[in-house]
Amino acid sequence: MNKYTGVLGVYNCQGAAWNSIEKKSTFHQTNSEALTGYIRGRDVxxxxxxxFDSNWNGKVALYSCMTDIDTGFSFAPLGLIDMFNAGGAIECLKYDIIDLKALVSMEVKGCGHFGAYSSSKPKTCTVGSSGVEFEFNSTSGLVTLYLPEMPPEDKKTHNVEIEL
Known part of the structure; x- marks a missing residue:
């Protein structure tokens, strides 16, 4: 668990084994079929x-290193999506409604590609006080923006705001 996200690792290590003589992983062919199964948000x-919802029904936004996210909420931050624990970068998260506009404010540590699920295309994205370019995939709901550098030394996080 992170402050605002959870991580569930699902791995297929079929065909891999530790070789105690060579002291390294070795790989071999297997003739078995692909593994199948399912995961749920509550598995985290x-x-x-x-x-944030006291009546949460178990729906989650899912980000996989191999596929797109699943629709679930109106907005769900994923974090720095090039990292295995993407959500660990989110230090603070706040949702506000101001003059009939939804505003998501986040404090994000680190740099790289930041991603979030949104049910609609954001109107604006800002980092600090500057507007930044972002991409929105209307099929998956994936919003991405790039944080090119670490936060300034006097600050530990980037202030990221997304207006919906």
């Missing part, structure tokens, strides 16, 4: 503790 231990 304590995920319900970070829900």
């Amino acid at each position: 231990h304590l995920i319900e503790d970070i829900s």
